[in-house]
Amino acid sequence: MSAPIGIKVVCTNKKARFDFHIDEVYEAGIALIGSEVKSLRAGMANLRDSYAWIKEGEVFIENFHIAVYQQTSRVNLNPLRSRKLLLHKKEIMRLIGKTKQKGFTLIPLRVYFKKGRAKVEIGLARRKTLYDRREEIKKKDIERELRRGG
Numbered sequence: 161m162s163a164p165i166g167i168k169v170v171c172t173n174k175k176a177r178f179d180f181h182i183d184e185v186y187e188a189g190i191a192l193i194g195s196e197v198k199s200l201r202a203g204m205a206n207l208r209d210s211y212a213w214i215k216e217g218e219v220f221i222e223n224f225h226i227a228v229y230q231q232t233s234r235v236n237l238n239p240l241r242s243r244k245l246l247l248h249k250k251e252i253m254r255l256i257g258k259t260k261q262k263g264f265t266l267i268p269l270r271v272y273f274k275k276g277r278a279k280v281e282i283g284l285a286r287r288k289t290l291y292d293r294r295e296e297i298k299k300k301d302i303e304r305e306l307r308r309g310g
Contacts, residue, residue, distance in 0.1 A: 170200050170278075172270040173207040178293065180267055180285035186255070188219065188280050189246035190271075195232040200278055202229070205271055212245060212266035212282050214256055219245040221268055221280065245280060258284050 176182070192200070199205065204227035212221045220242045228239055247255075258264050269281045288296075 166275065168273045170203055170271045170273065171205045171207050173210070173268055175208070176267045176269050176283065176285070178288075178296070180265075180283070180287055181292075182267075182269070182283040182285050183264075184258075184284040185269065186247065186251055186282050186284070187274075188282055190221070190278050190280050191244040191246060192226075192278060193237065195229040196226045196237070197278060198232070199226050199229040200271065201273070204229075207268050207271065210268050212268060214252065214259060214266075217249075217252060217256075219247055219252060219255065219266070219282075221245055221282075224268065224271075245282070255284065263287065 206225040208225075210221060210223040210225075212219055214220075222242055223240055224243060225239050228237070255266065259266060263286045265285055265287070267283050267285045269283050271278065271280050273279070
């Protein structure tokens with residue numbers, strides 16, 4: 161998936177599309193502190209093992225690692241702290257309804273800058289079964305063999 165013009169991708173969650181069926185995708189802003197924005201611009205972030213959850217009508221992202229920016233004079237924050245995601249109320253209400261259904265969860269897919277603002281793409285997802293993952297691996301192997309000409 162290539163980024164459109166004007167979007168600078170910081171990091172992606174490559175395992176998310178392998179481990180989950182993504183049903184819907186939402187774009188959310190993220191509440192950050194100045195030094196975290198500088199770290200993101202430098203590409204010092206990691207979405208591995210991160211997830212989003214809803215608490216009291218607000219959406220938060222957990223385990224999103226933003227490395228400490230070395231040139232800051234401010235007291236350094238926890239790189240894995242909870243960060244608030246900024247969504248419209250209607251979107252949050254829809255997500256609350258969907259996540260209450262059995263098997264749905266919120267997974268961050270990628271972090272990027274759009275028009276100078278940090279954005280998180282979150283997906284409403286269901287976990288794939290072992291069988292689904294094995295089928296996906298077989299399809300990729302077959303496609304790879306066909307491209308090689310064998």
